[in-house]
Amino acid sequence: MSQDFRFLASPRRRCYALLFEHRTRSGRRMETFWIVASLLSVFILFFESSATDLFPNTPNILWRFGLAEAAFTALFSVEYVLRVFSSPRKTRYPLSFFGIIDLLTILPMYIIWLIPSFGTATDLIVLIRLLRILRVLRVLKLLRYMSDAGILWRSLMRAKRKLGIFFGFVAIILCLFGGLMFAAEGGQDGFTSLGTSVYWAVVTLTTVGYGDITPHTAIGRMLASVLILLGYSIIAVPTGILTAYMSQELEKGRAARSCQTCLHSGHEIDAKFCAHCGAVLTSEKTQPIEK
Structure with missing residues (x-):
């Protein structure tokens, strides 16, 4: 650090200890504060989505929820700036998983403020809802404070190749059965396109079975039966792979x-x-x- 900015070294270390280290008393208190703030902001979002029904006699209830959201946006903006300021490497935190999550949770309010025409353009209502729902991602901020989540994360990273091969195999099966069903049903009874047929295959393989699209030919029903049995056979494969790696991680922890x-x-x-x-x-x- 240059001589001109050396006076910032102490505040940076203090911010780093408060935001990234949770072994001290002040770090644990700060951890509790951010957990409560994240949970409270998500709860308020759910209440805001049905505010007019829950509070019919309060005409300015949406304005009050807007003030609460503005306060949370300001709070998390300060957190984001301080994390970038105290991070040893300036590009590591913003490009990390939690850095992107923190940025996405504060962007919606700023976008709506900077582009107020979103509030009057009826054709952009879906985009507005998407921006607002992005605030639900704040619940992912809680993963930062769950130490045991590291076991799951490391297990996923170690099993990603096997899981990738498995899901690639599943994708091949879905495309194959979707194409066969599209040919067997002849584009009738809801199987109007290959994409719709693959959607049916996804619903059938996962044993959800919405029933909105069902085969009516004998060959189609036979294919559906095979796919259902196949779904029951392979549904436990990713669970077994992940469980095996999690067991290894737990054993490593016990040995340590x-x-x-x-x-x-x-x-x-x-x-x-x-x-x-x-x-x-x-x-x-x-x-x-x-x-």
């Missing part, structure tokens, strides 16, 4: 917890005392999700 007194290992991740000699276990640093 060893007693400093008797050197006995294999303790649970949240264990506080040694199961062999009763000594106090030192806390191990868990591997957090990339922030």
Whole structure:
């Protein structure tokens, strides 16, 4: 850091400790504050969507919800700026998963403020709703404060190739059965296009079965029966793959917890005392999700 900006080093370290480190008392208090703020903003969003029905005798209820949303937007904007300011590498946090989530949750209000014509253009009502619903992504901010979520994240990263191969195989099956059903039904009874037929295959393979499109020919019903049985057969495959990697991650965590007194290992991740000699276990640093 240059001499001109060296006076910012101490505030940056303080901001980093408050926003990224949660092992200190002040860090835990800040963590609790952001969790409550994120949950409260999401709850208010759900109430806002049905405000006129819940509060029929309050004519300016939407204006009050707008003020609350403006306050939350300002609060999370300050958080985003401080995180960028305190991040050791300026491009790492904005381009990370949580950096993008934090940016997306504050953009809707700014877009509506900067382009007020959105509020009067009836053909853009879908876009307005999409921008407002983006605020629901604030619930993903909670993952930052869930240490055990790192186990799931690392398991997904380790299993991504196997899961990718599995979902590629499923996509081939869906396209194949969708094409066969389109040919068997001859474009009748709802199977008017290949895309619609693949949609039916997705619904059937996942055993949802909406019933909006159903085959009426003998060959079509036979294909549907095979696809349903196939869906029951492969639905547990991704669960088994992910469970296997999660078990490996949990075993790694247990192996890392060893007693400093008797050197006995294999303790649970949240264990506080040694199961062999009763000594106090030192806390191990868990591997957090990339922030």
